Amino acid sequence: MDRAELVELLSPQGLRLLDGLPAWDSKADIVRTVAALRHEGHPPGLVATVLSQSRLRARARAKFGEFASRMLFTEAGLEQATRLQVAALHAGRFARAGIHHVADLGCGIGGDALALAAIDLEVTAADSDEVTAAIATYNLTPFPKVRVLHARAEDVPLGGIGGAWLDPARRTTSGGTTRRLADAADYSPALDFAFGLADRMPVGVKLGPGTDRGVIPAEAEAQWVSVDGDVVELAVWLGSVARPGIRRAALVIRDDRAAELTADGDSEDAPVGPIGDYLYEPDGSVIRARLIGDLARSNGAWMISAGIVYLTADTPFDSPFARGFRVLERLPADERHLRQALAARHVGTLEIKKRGVDVDPAALRTRLKLRGDERATIVLTRDEGRHVALLVERL
Known part of the structure; x- marks a missing residue:
């Protein structure tokens, strides 16, 4: 979605059209739907945009539940967005550490900021992409303690802010196709910046679960999270949001129940033996x-x-x-x-x-x-x- 498409979508006509669409049906005749909307007099560009948003909202229900029906998305933003139940766990870390104002640097479409704001924390969210920052602003409008900046993570003033959450961009979109960045050196913001913030404040950094373990700081708590059998993230915690004595953690969420295995480091493999019963x-x-x-x-x-x-x-x-x-x-x-x-x-x-x-x-x-x-x-x-x-x- 480019700037012009977003402006058209955010118009009263665009939002009414989007919210008035029936639930997305992947088996529906899209050509017929487009023709019907065009016949009603809607511009072709707006029709394409609202149908794309309708499709993204349907996909987003897996991460955001009922909230998805009133949110806006980009393809890359939804791909990287944190599931709401996991974002709530992130927010809880900052709250338990006594942090009242969190910087969400690289906020994407605003999933983690939403969870932080939902427990009444003040949030300064920022994204370097203009369209993404505007979408985050729309999604976070109900929360008065949130402000969204169109800015690079490195340029956000951090005075008076107690902690930072970073979700470096690990995907790029070109020609309508989203692909993952294979090299952590290409993330935005860079991991050196993300982890370096720990010298100033408590920091949490979300990474892909397959991230090279060599980039994890030795003093950090590294927590891998799975939801219903799918490993969804590696969260790296530094400072007071990291738990004392824990360097490795596996958090398993199934059917809304959570269990965690923790240790002070990688565990030694168990002995090898013949297959039992x-x-x-x-x-x-x-x-x-x-x-x-x-x-x-x-x-x-x-x-x-x-x-x-x-x-x-x-x-x-x-x-x-x-x-x-x-x-x-x-x-x-x-x-x-x-x-x-x-x-x-x-x-x-x-x-x-x-x-x-x-x-x-x-x-x-x-x-x-x-x-x-x-x-x-x-x-x-x-x-x-x-x-x-x-x-x-x-x-």
């Missing part, structure tokens, strides 16, 4: 935080092979930090005999999980020529270095 796949946040060893030891489990994150045990355990499977049977690992074994069991629908083996599950599923009424799950992995195929069922 139960197999466990640690949550992605635990894997990213390198706390697999602690998870194993606390549950009487061990690793199945060096470098493979599956855990195994002879007795079942229940943990929010891992998904469990009962090992029913070992099947032949080679493809021809595996096909025969599945055919003998009348398996027509197959879930394939894998770690430590070079297999494309979709291509393998096709080659297995599955027929039958039964459903099954197999795990392709290594047992003390040897390739295995395990028939399992979820606990």
Whole structure:
């Protein structure tokens, strides 16, 4: 969206048209919808803009719930925006540290600023992109303690502000296509600036979960967060918003319930042993935080092979930090005999999980020529270095 499109969207006509549209339906005949709106006399550019916003609002419900229906978005801004339930946890950190005024530097469409303002904190939000800053202003209008600046993070005056939250831009949009920036050196603002602010005030920095661990300051608390099985962020905390004695944390949120595994550093891997009666796949946040060893030891489990994150045990355990499977049977690992074994069991629908083996599950599923009424799950992995195929069922 460019400046002219935004100005047209923010006109009374544009907002009335957007808010009057029916709920977005990806299966609807868009050509017919466009024709109908054009027939009503709406300019073609405005029609395209409001339909794009309607589509983005529908996507945004996963992150913002009902709030999405009264917000505006950019493609890149929605991609990077923090889920509201996670943003609320960020805001809580600043509140518990006794910080009353937070700078949200690189605020995007305003998701984190919204959560900060919702608990009555004062917020100075800034974004270097003019259109994005204007959209954040619109989204944050209900909150009197928020001001939004069109400014680079490096240029925002920080006098009187108690802490800073930064979500460096990790995506770029060109020709209508949004792509991730692979090199942290290309983030905006730069990580040297973001982490350097910790010399002046408490700081939280949101990064992608796959960020090179080498950029994490040694004194920081690094917390990987997963929501319903999807690792959504790495939050790096410095100063009073970091918890004493914690350097690594895995926060798992499922069905609005949260559980956390913490340590003062990466945990040592658990010993390797043969596969037992139960197999466990640690949550992605635990894997990213390198706390697999602690998870194993606390549950009487061990690793199945060096470098493979599956855990195994002879007795079942229940943990929010891992998904469990009962090992029913070992099947032949080679493809021809595996096909025969599945055919003998009348398996027509197959879930394939894998770690430590070079297999494309979709291509393998096709080659297995599955027929039958039964459903099954197999795990392709290594047992003390040897390739295995395990028939399992979820606990």
